[in-house]
Amino acid sequence: MWVSPSRTFGAxxxxxxxxxxxxxxxxxxxxxxxxxxxxxxxxxxxxxxCIGVVGENPFDGILEQIVAGESIDGRTIEVRxxxxxxDAKRCNIIFxxxxxxxxxxxxxxxxxxxxxxxxxxxxQFTSLGGxxxxxxxxxxxxxxxxxxxxxxxxxxxxxxxxxxxxxYTKQGKEN
Amino acid sequence: MASTYRSSIQRKITFVILTASxxxxxxxxxxxVAYEFLTFTQRMAETLSxxxxxxxxxxxxxxxxxxxxxxxxxxxxxAALPSVRIAAVYDKxxxxxxxxxxxxxxxxIPRTAAQDGIKFFSDRMILFQPIMLDGSRIGTMFIESGxxxxxxxxxxxxxxxxxxxxGSLAVAYLFxxxxxxxxxxxxxDLADTARSVSESxxxxxxxxxxxxxxxxxxxxxxxxxxxxxxxxxEDLEQRVIQRTAELEMANKELEAFSYSVSHDLRAxxxxxxxxxxxxxxxxxxxxxxxxxRYTGIISDSAKKMAKLIDELLEFSRMGxxxxxxxxxxxxxxxxxxxxxxxxxxxxxxxxxxxxxxxxTMGDYAMLKLVFQNLISNAIKYTGKADDAAIEIGLxxxxxxxxxxxxxxxxxxxxRFIDKLxxxxxxxxxxxxxxxxxIGLANVRRIVERHGGKVWAEGEVGKGATFYxxxxxxx
Numbered sequence: 113m114w115v116s117p118s119r120t121f122g123a124x125x126x127x128x129x130x131x132x133x134x135x136x137x138x139x140x141x142x143x144x145x146x147x148x149x150x151x152x153x154x155x156x157x158x159x160x161x162c163i164g165v166v167g168e169n170p171f172d173g174i175l176e177q178i179v180a181g182e183s184i185d186g187r188t189i190e191v192r193x194x195x196x197x198x199d200a201k202r203c204n205i206i207f208x209x210x211x212x213x214x215x216x217x218x219x220x221x222x223x224x225x226x227x228x229x230x231x232x233x234x235x236q237f238t239s240l241g242g243x244x245x246x247x248x249x250x251x252x253x254x255x256x257x258x259x260x261x262x263x264x265x266x267x268x269x270x271x272x273x274x275x276x277x278x279x280y281t282k283q284g285k286e287n
Numbered sequence: 288m289a290s291t292y293r294s295s296i297q298r299k300i301t302f303v304i305l306t307a308s309x310x311x312x313x314x315x316x317x318x319x320v321a322y323e324f325l326t327f328t329q330r331m332a333e334t335l336s337x338x339x340x341x342x343x344x345x346x347x348x349x350x351x352x353x354x355x356x357x358x359x360x361x362x363x364x365x366a367a368l369p370s371v372r373i374a375a376v377y378d379k380x381x382x383x384x385x386x387x388x389x390x391x392x393x394x395x396i397p398r399t400a401a402q403d404g405i406k407f408f409s410d411r412m413i414l415f416q417p418i419m420l421d422g423s424r425i426g427t428m429f430i431e432s433g434x435x436x437x438x439x440x441x442x443x444x445x446x447x448x449x450x451x452x453x454g455s456l457a458v459a460y461l462f463x464x465x466x467x468x469x470x471x472x473x474x475x476d477l478a479d480t481a482r483s484v485s486e487s488x489x490x491x492x493x494x495x496x497x498x499x500x501x502x503x504x505x506x507x508x509x510x511x512x513x514x515x516x517x518x519x520x521e522d523l524e525q526r527v528i529q530r531t532a533e534l535e536m537a538n539k540e541l542e543a544f545s546y547s548v549s550h551d552l553r554a555x556x557x558x559x560x561x562x563x564x565x566x567x568x569x570x571x572x573x574x575x576x577x578x579x580r581y582t583g584i585i586s587d588s589a590k591k592m593a594k595l596i597d598e599l600l601e602f603s604r605m606g607x608x609x610x611x612x613x614x615x616x617x618x619x620x621x622x623x624x625x626x627x628x629x630x631x632x633x634x635x636x637x638x639x640x641x642x643x644x645x646x647t648m649g650d651y652a653m654l655k656l657v658f659q660n661l662i663s664n665a666i667k668y669t670g671k672a673d674d675a676a677i678e679i680g681l682x683x684x685x686x687x688x689x690x691x692x693x694x695x696x697x698x699x700x701x702r703f704i705d706k707l708x709x710x711x712x713x714x715x716x717x718x719x720x721x722x723x724x725i726g727l728a729n730v731r732r733i734v735e736r737h738g739g740k741v742w743a744e745g746e747v748g749k750g751a752t753f754y755x756x757x758x759x760x761x
Contacts, residue, residue, distance in 0.1 A: 142351040145421055184421045255352075272348030276357055 130172070135253045136246055137175040140207060140231065143244070144184050146273035149204055150266050153227035154187075161187050164194040164203035166219065167212040197222040208232040208242075216240065227265050238280040245280075256280050296471045304463035305456060312455050316448045323444065327437055328412075331370075332405050335414050335432050338368060343418040343428035346376050350384065350418065350426045358385035370432045372411065376418070377427040384426065400427035410434065473502045477509060490517035542603065549600045553593065560589035598725045601656075605732050610650040614760055617644035617690065620651065621679055624658045632666055635675070642680035645688050647757040653733045654757075660726040661692040661753050668696035668751065687739070688757045695750035699743075707743055730755070 144161050151157075161184060163175065179189035192203060197219055200206045206223075208216045210233050220230060220241045229243040237245040238258040243265065245256045257277040262269050342361055349358035358376050365371045365387055374387040377400035386396050405414045411433050418426040473495070480494040490513055494506040567582035621644060629639075647654070662677070669675035672695055682689040699707065708731040709724075727741075734741050734755055745751035 139352060145351060146348055270348065272345065273352075276348050276352050276354045 132248075132253065133171050134174055136207075136233065137171050137178050139246070139253070139255065140175065140205060141178045141182070141189070143205060143229070143231070143273070144189065146270035147229065147262075148268040148270075149227055153204060153267075155202075158186060161189040162192055162203040162205075163189065164192045164200055164206035166194045166200070166206055166208050166215065168209070169193060170209045170211070200228060201226055203228055205229045205231055208237075210234045216242065225264065227267060229265055229267060230261070244277075247278075254278065296474065297467050300467040300470060301460065301463045304459055304466070308455055308459035309452070312452055316451065320441070320444055320448065324437070324441070327440065328407065328434075331432070331434075331437065332412065332414075335371075335412065335430055336405065336416060338365070338371070339414055339416045339428045339430050342374070342430075343376070343416060343426070346385070346428075347418060347420045347425060350376065350378060351420065355385050359387070361385075362387035365430070368432075370435045371430055372433055373429075373431045375429040377429065379425050381427060394431070397429065400429065403427070469498075470502070473498060473506060477502070477506050481509070484513065490520055545603055546600070549596045549603070552596055556589055556593050556596070560586055560593065563589060598729075602725055602729055602732075605653070605656075605729055605736075610653065610736060612648055612650060615647050615649050615651050615654055617647060617654075617688070617757075620655055621658055621662075624655060624662055625679075627659075628662050628666060635666075635670075637666065637669065637675040637677055640676065640678040640680075642678070644679070644681055644690060646760045647688050648760050649737045649757060650733075653736070657730050657733050657755060658692070660730050661755070664726060664753075665692055665694035665696065665751075668698075669694050670696070672696055682754065684756075686759070688759060690755050690757070691752050692755075693750065693752040698747050698750050699745040700747050701745065704743065704745075708741060 140163055144163075163179070165171070165175070169175075176191050179191060182189055192199065194200045194203065194206055200219055200223060204227070206219070206228055208219070208230065213232075213234050216230070216232060216237070217240065223230060224241070230237075231244045231246070232242055233246040235245075235247070238256055238261070241258070241261060243258055243261045245258075247254055247256060255277050256279070257269065257274060258280045259269075259274075260282060342364060345361045345364075346358045349355070349361065362374050362376065362385055365374050366389070371387075372389050373393045373396050375383060375396050376385040378384045381400040383396070383398060388396070401415050403415050403417055405412060411431055413431045414429065416428045416430075417424045418428050477494050480492060484490060484492050493510050493513065496503050496506045496510065563582050563585040567579060567586065570578045570582060621641060625639060625641065662679075665677045666675075669677065676695050678691075678693040680691055680693075682691060708727045730753075731741050734757070738758055739756040741753065741755050743751055743753045
């Protein structure tokens with residue numbers, strides 16, 4: 113059974129789908145620890161981190177619970193509902209649920225050259241230019257990181273995080 | 288004797304120096320080792336903590352994203368530290384997340400995280416340390432390490448300490464030998480000097496003064512003392528010589544005086560006696576009987592005085608004349624004296640009882656004088672007895688000859704025995720028994736010169752016994 117190291121969840125016998133979103137929520141929060149954004153990613157020195165969820169929120173309030181009261185480097189964390197591309201530009205991480213697969217191309221185009229990290233959960237997301245993509249391996253949640261997208265976003269990804277991830281390059285999948 | 292105190296003072300100095308250096312080296316080494324031990328354990332603890340920090344920090348992502356394999360890989364980096372035996376990472380709830388064991392035989396890894404901190408055991412130390420991520424705790428790092436480096440290091444220290452000890456003790460010993468020569472040398476010289484002074488009585492010997500420390504002062508003071516003793520001694524000897532010379536001079540003068548007095552007195556006395564005799568012969572036909580009586584008194588007095596002078600001369604001769612020691616047959620000597628005495632008593636009847644006597648060593652003439660005196664005394668003091676008896680014999684004694692001369696005459700009071708042998712001491716009135724009181728004094732003088740003794744027993748009216756002890760012949 114998955115036990116989040118930074119948050120424990122009190123759900124009994126969750127469905128497979130529910131369980132997956134719990135883990136993804138924890139990961140979204142933990143990414144903030146291992147990725148360094150440049151100063152210009154924030155409006156002010158004490159501006160909060162922002163995690164945007166595109167379209168309908170699949171986390172059922174879990175993500176909000178995880179980030180509530182937490183702070184990283186003196187910044188609190190807020191979760192936003194994103195409907196327009198313009199809103200996404202103010203976030204640090206935006207998450208495309210699988211249901212929003214069709215809209216992601218437009219978002220990815222618009223967010224090119226910004227400091228926003230895009231995260232999703234369907235195949236081919238990284239090859240489309242997405243940043244991080246969740247996948248399952250032996251029933252365990254893993255993630256793939258697109259190093260070129262990270263470089264384009266001017267963020268520093270911790271080597272520790274990279275070591276845990278499958279690294280995607282344009283030539284093919286590594287690790 | 289010299290060697291015992293010599294070795295003991297040297298041994299003491301060596302002992303003191305070696306003990307002092309041993310104690311100081313031992314203390315220094317103990318402090319050094321203790322300090323090293325403390326700093327080394329502290330350093331090891333710091334190193335362990337730093338390694339735990341390092342490895343723990345590397346597992347933050349693994350903990351955050353629940354990647355046990357990655358945490359395990361991270362822990363494996365501890366293989367580079369040989370003293371680390373087991374290690375583990377616990378999650379935020381304290382449950383085991385990843386483990387590391389150096390070999391398969393290591394101690395079991397704790398199932399849950401214990402309280403943070405380092406604990407030292409006799410053979411290992413264990414460390415629980417928080418794993419932090421951005422200020423919040425996400426897990427616990429555990430490491431157990433042996434003291435391998437400490438032990439090998441302290442074995443080396445032990446060897447170094449022993450080498451240092453031996454080296455410094457050797458140096459201290461050499462140093463002690465050098466220094467004791469400087470300290471004990473002068474003291475021993477001083478002691479030697481003191482001993483040779485007291486043995487040879489040569490007070491002109493002086494101790495060497497070759498340092499200006501306390502020992503030098505001691506030697507100087509000793510020399511000063513010797514100087515004083517020397518001068519006192521010489522002074523005293525000078526005075527003894529002077530006094531002896533003075534005494535000898537006085538003694539000689541006294542003897543010459545008494546001799547010449549006695550001698551010179553005899554000539555006028557002879558004239559006095561001779562002319563008194565002539566006068567009496569001439570006056571025999573005179574009618575006045577008083578003249579005859581007076582001249583008789585003068586003549587008797589002159590004779591008595593001549594006898595007194597003779598005895599005085601004899602007494603002074605006895606003190607001075609040399610002894611001619613030979614074997615003396617007392618039987619012969621006594622027979623001779625008794626024979627002479629018998630011819631001198633005229634009509635008197637005395638019963639003689641002369642028992643066998645012995646041989647002795649001595650001067651014949653002097654011993655004869657002894658018996659002459661004793662026998663004439665016996666004859667004299669039995670003069671008033673009805674049936675006078677004189678006995679001469681031996682008292683049997685093992686180591687000396689004891690002769691006695693016993694009479695049944697006037698005797699004497701034992702209360703006055705002290706006066707019996709003194710010069711001019713008389714126990715009887717002159718008109719009872721004639722004599723000048725020099726005879727027994729002479730007897731004592733002669734017997735004492737022979738190494739013997741005289742003593743007497745008596746009772747008034749019942750007679751006296753005189754004893755003389757003389758040496759055996761060798």
